[in-house]
Amino acid sequence: MGITAMTSIIQGTGGDVHFTVKDQAKFKVVLDQSTSRRKDVNYRRLIAVINRHTQQETAGGIREDFKNEILCEPDFEVFPQMKKVRVADYYKGRFRKENPSAAETSISRSELTEEIGFHRQQDNDGKWIKIEEIMESISKTDELPPRDEVGYTAIVASAGSGKTTLMRRIARKALGISTVKEKGERAPSHPRRKMIHYMELKNMQEENGIKASKFLFGGLFETEFEEDEAYKWLLENQSEAIIIFDGLDQMKWDFEESTLRDIKTFENASTSTIMCNILSRRILRHAKIIVSSREFKVSELPAKARPKEIITLNGLTPQSAYKLFTYLLFENGKRLWEKIKSMSPRLLQLVSVPVFLILIAVEMGIDPNRPPPSTVTELYSRIMLILRSVEYIRNRKQILSIINKLKEMAFEGVKEGRVVFYKADLDRFGVSADEVQDLMTKVPGNNILSRHLMEGDFTFFFCHQSMQEFLAACFVSELKLETYSLFDSQQLHEKQWSVVRRFVTGIVYMNYTSDVHSGK
Known part of the structure; x- marks a missing residue:
């Protein structure tokens, strides 16, 4: 007996037919499988929309903001030096002037030390890490940690340090990891993340009366129903999702104790309250969350909303800077690099900052005969x-x-x-x-x-x-x-x-x- 006939009997349209308990159990299994299959197809489509949005938002090369006829698009990737530092040491040593025992309290503006230069000075403490270690960490879905160990990762650096480029690359690499293995390939030793959601927070404005589903997925779907359904899936499958928030410092809001109140699943709240609930892990506590920010915004977070893991960016190595600069300017690259070394050696300190390297390449590429800026x-x-x-x-x-x-x-x-x-x-x-x-x-x-x-x-x-x-x-x-x-x-x-x-x-x-x- 097929599923259509069985459904007709149950609905009373197939005549007065009776079937055994065994048939009823078989029908229930078939019906459950059919319903589950329909749900899978629906949620797969929603997840595909989100992943496709992430792919589109993170597309483009290193010179995305300066597409031109002079710079050559690299066919390789370079990354800033990255160091994982202990959160307690970071707050007490980097931002605190005194009273380190109060590290778990909010930090006032008057207690902040000044940033040095446009990029972080290298931290004396911490562990150097590579992009492969970051990807390994975010891709695997291990057993859920105890509640007091749940947190998020913050990529922290100053102006021009390559935060956005790094976040986009992490998102793209995560999309690659999330795909199903091809036939014949070795199966992964751990489950793969299914949803990779990338958000540029500069596009978020302070609003009152929106739902978390709208905050996360507004504009991605045609209907509010689809936003809610995507959020329902996320709540039920948190360990299978990676959410990447780029530019916490670019959001127009302040985090205060009043924004740390709990919110219900589809309750209307302010964007500040929703974001604080995410950072403090009141909601989505088992999703993998990565946030990028300049230092001052991280320093102002309430204690409950602080990250559990901090990775600082410490500039390009001289070798990476040289490789990138000379490739961007192709035929003139090596000659202009030597020109910097001989005429403006202090500029070599600036090229360790990715955005400055790009701007210097643009400026010197336009007029190669002009002395470099100092x-x-x-x-x-x-x-x-x-x-x-x-x-x-x-x-x-x-x-x-x-x-x-x-x-x-x-x-x-x-x-x-x-x-x-x-x-x-x-x-x-x-x-x-x-x-x-x-x-x-x-x-x-x-x-x-x-x-x-x-x-x-x-x-x-x-x-x-x-x-x-x-x-x-x-x-x-x-x-x-x-x-x-x-x-x-x-x-x-x-x-x-x-x-x-x-x-x-x-x-x-x-x-x-x-x-x-x-x-x-």
Whole structure:
């Protein structure tokens, strides 16, 4: 008797037919298998949508923000030096000035030590690790740990250290690991993760009254029902999921004790509360979660929401920096590297920071005969000069006016703690999306920066957070003395201005030395 006939009998449409207890048991097994199969197909589709989204979000090479005719896309990967440090030592040694016994309490801004440079100094304590060890750790699904040992991994580093590139590579590698083994290949010794979900937190804004399912999967599916179903699967199969949150420091919210309240499965709550529930492992406690952030945001987390594992990025090795730089510039690579060594040896310290290496390659690739920049501020100033010289807009005054408006918008963004802007923001500062796109599309005489400085059809963001901070520093350095003094006393000391402060110092110094050389 087939499953269709059996179903008809149960529903009373197949006549007055009777079957044995054995037949009933057989029917129940077949029906359960059919229902389970339908569920599997449904959930597989939902998981496939999420994994496909991760694949799309993490696609692109190392020069994604600077697609051009000069840089060559590497056919290899280099990674920053990574070190796993003990969380207790990290908080007590890196951020605490005194009273280390209070490590489990929240840390106030006044107790923070300053970051040194644009990337972390190498930690004296800890264990050097490789990407293979990270992937081995996140791919396996061992027995669930005790509740007090559940936590998440934080990738912590300062501006330009390669956090986003690393997170994208981890996501892509996890997608590869999550696939089913091909026929004939040796079966894995541990279960594989099925769902790999990558989220860029800069796109999340503070909202009240959304569900965790919407927070995680909003925009991925056509219906709210599918979002809820995907979340149900995640709750029931947490150990089979990896969730990667990139850019915790780019979220426009603060973590407070009030946001640590428990929430129910489909309860509406603020994005801060949902994120705190995830970090404190009140929800999704058995999913593998990886978060990237600059140091200051990790330092401000409530004790209950702190990571159980911290991995710091410590810059590229000289060998990796050389290999990447010379490949990016291909024929001119080795010659320009030697030029840096002979004319600006201090620049070799900067190329250990991935974003600076890329920008230096762009700047020197455009004009190989020019002496290399000697400081970070000079580097960013030259990039801005390149953007000012766009041939697409002939009116130089118009270009300068637009850049000046972007300076103020960048300043307000840092002030408000956000890196994402909308058309309303452009309207507010008197610049159109078309003007911004035109300005940032070309470099004179070359198709160098075919990706815009700001990008997105409906949302806009600078190609790198440090570019926004440089423009904000330009705005600060141009403030009237009275206005600057007020800003300096009230806000400039706060942690989100850390990189801006360095740029301001560099800009003021450059202006001073320029005045000295010109006889002013």
